[in-house]
Amino acid sequence: MATNDPDADVVIIGAGLTGLSLACWLAQLADHNGQAMPRVHLLEPRTTYHNDRTWCFWDREDHPFRELITHRWPQWQVSAGGRRVVQSNPQTPYALLPADALYGYALERIDACPGLSLQQGVTVEGIEEQDGGVQVHTSAGTLNARAMVDTRPPENLPETSTTGFWQVFTGIEIHCPDHGYETTTARLMDFQACDDHPCFVYLLPKDAHHLLVEWTAFQSHRDNQGYRAQLEHWLASEGIKDYRVIRSESSMLPMIPISDERRSGRVIKAGVGAGWMRAATGYHFASCQRGSMLLAQQILAASASNQWHLTPPNVRSRxxxxxxxxxxxxxxxxxxxxxxxxxxxxxxxxxxxxxxxxxxxxxxxxxxxxxxxxxxxxxxxxxxx
Ligand SMILES: Cc1cc2nc3c(=O)[nH]c(=O)nc-3n(C[C@H](O)[C@H](O)[C@H](O)COP(=O)(O)OP(=O)(O)OC[C@H]3O[C@@H](n4cnc5c(N)ncnc54)[C@H](O)[C@@H]3O)c2cc1C
Structure with missing residues (x-):
């Protein structure tokens, strides 16, 4: 029975950025406040983690991963057609955190925290709410829990959006001798001439010899054609020819308002599927930390009172x-x-x-x-x- 003898107090579906952030916030808050840690079980299909992305955001707030930030830029700029605007704020720099650092830290934290556990190589196939609990059906069997947080990506997004864009980008991290870009300035948007949609180059000089550079388009339709050719052409036009690719990343992020996915009670959505990613920008890291902290506080309070009614945290104002x-x-x-x-x-x-x-x-x-x-x-x- 889900109610009498659950396998876990909370099951978190998905151990990507949101699932891992929530786990680390739970461990940190329980530790800091001297609260009892509920039994929290994460389920993740991936069997291994790779350095598959970098997270960038303005470094304003504290969170469990702050010490893992590897680069900070006190200035950022936007440019188009020969005009450029530079903003500077050394107190709140633009920051970069590599995914492998976050994954590694979070997995160690889960391992070291009694109450937290992660099961990899498992896919959730269905969820059933019951009186006093939740049943989670997985590729490895069924689990009972008092509550569940679902961080799976949103489903059924439109191929062609009428309310926003698909942010399609192709990026590479390269080593090149003396690229010549100022290493104190993150180039957020260098607009390029494109036929029917906004597109721009995003360039982060990590040091004098390393660049993260991406070609990004805001397009109404979802397609995965990629922009490697445009990126290479642009690099050549900048005189950057002699380079070595260290890693690459690409994706299609929905800049589409998602508001109808929020649920409350024993089953709650979190992460991109709950609209935590900012539709107007595609940024998610900062709101993910805020949402995870608020949800962790609720889970600790629910565990202490045994009242399992969770409500969607407000990650930004209406x-x-x-x-x-x-x-x-x-x-x-x-x-x-x-x-x-x-x-x-x-x-x-x-x-x-x-x-x-x-x-x-x-x-x-x-x-x-x-x-x-x-x-x-x-x-x-x-x-x-
Ligand atoms: C390449 C890339 C670069 C990005 N850069 C930035 C950035 O610089 N700044 C920023 O703010 N945002 C960035 N984002 C956006 C956003 O921060 C990330 O997409 C973030 O990883 C989303 O977090 P999430 O937890 O919602 O989703 P994910 O990290 O995708 O986690 C969802 C998890 O659910 C798991 N899952 C899926 N199906 C199932 C299932 N059936 N059962 C169990 N588990 C399942 C997945 O395996 C995954 O681990 C970037 C995204 C990408 C792809």
Missing amino acids: WLEWMDRVFLRALQRHPDQAPQWFLSLFSRTTAPQMGRFMNDQPNLRDALAIASALPPGPFLKAALV
């Missing part, structure tokens, strides 16, 4: 989500205006404002600065639908 929907709608209608709009956004806001806005925590004044940096016509029309 009005920010509304602003983002308006922004995406306006950008869909005027993709050719993207370079001007982003240049204006970064030139008419301060670096601290942009840091707060990008990490989902703008105050009212920041939101007004953002709104007044954009042309009123297209945005008012987009606000009225």
Whole structure:
């Protein structure tokens, strides 16, 4: 029976960024507050972890992985057609955290924490809510738990989005002798001429000889054609020819508002599938840390009281989500205006404002600065639908 003798208090489906963040927040908070650790079991199909991505974000808040940040850029820039805007804020730099460091740290933390366990090579096939518990059907059998957190990616996203974009990118990390880019500046968007959708180069000089460089497109349709050829062509145009590829990463991220996936009770969604990734930007790391911390607090409180009713944590405000929907709608209608709009956004806001806005925590004044940096016509029309 799920209620009387569960296999775990909480089952977390998926041990990617969200599942591992939640586990580490649970261990950290239980330890810090001297609370009893519930029995938490993570299920993950992967049998091994690879350095499959890097997470970048503005380094504003504390989280269990902060010491794993390997690079910080006190300046960031946006450029288009010969114009460039640079913002600088050494107190809140743009930061990079490699996936292998996070995976390695989290797996060790799970191993060392009584109460936490991870089962790899297991796929969840179905979930059944019951009175007083949840049954999780997996490729390795059935588990009973008091509650469940589902971090699987969203399903049934549209191939062609009418409410946002697919952010399609191809990136490589390269070694090249003396690339010549300033190593204090992260180049967030260097807009390129593309036919019908915004596209730009994202370039992070990790040191004098290493670059992470990506070609990114905001496109209405999902396709996996990749942009390696465009990236290589661009590198050649910059005079970077003699380089060695160390690793590559590519993906299609849904810049599509996801709001109907939230659930509450004993079964709760978390991560990208719960709309934690910011639709207007494709950034997720900062909101994932906030959401995981709030959820960990709830789980510890539920375990202490044995009242298992979890509610979706608010990772960002409703009005920010509304602003983002308006922004995406306006950008869909005027993709050719993207370079001007982003240049204006970064030139008419301060670096601290942009840091707060990008990490989902703008105050009212920041939101007004953002709104007044954009042309009123297209945005008012987009606000009225
Ligand atoms: C290449 C790349 C670069 C990115 N860079 C950034 C960045 O710089 N900054 C940023 O903020 N965001 C970035 N993102 C976006 C986002 O942060 C990541 O996608 C993040 O990993 C999403 O976290 P998640 O836990 O929701 O999903 P995932 O990390 O994908 O985790 C979901 C987990 O669920 C598991 N799973 C799936 N199906 C099942 C099943 N049936 N049963 C059990 N488990 C299952 C998967 O194996 C996976 O481990 C990037 C994404 C990618 C792909």
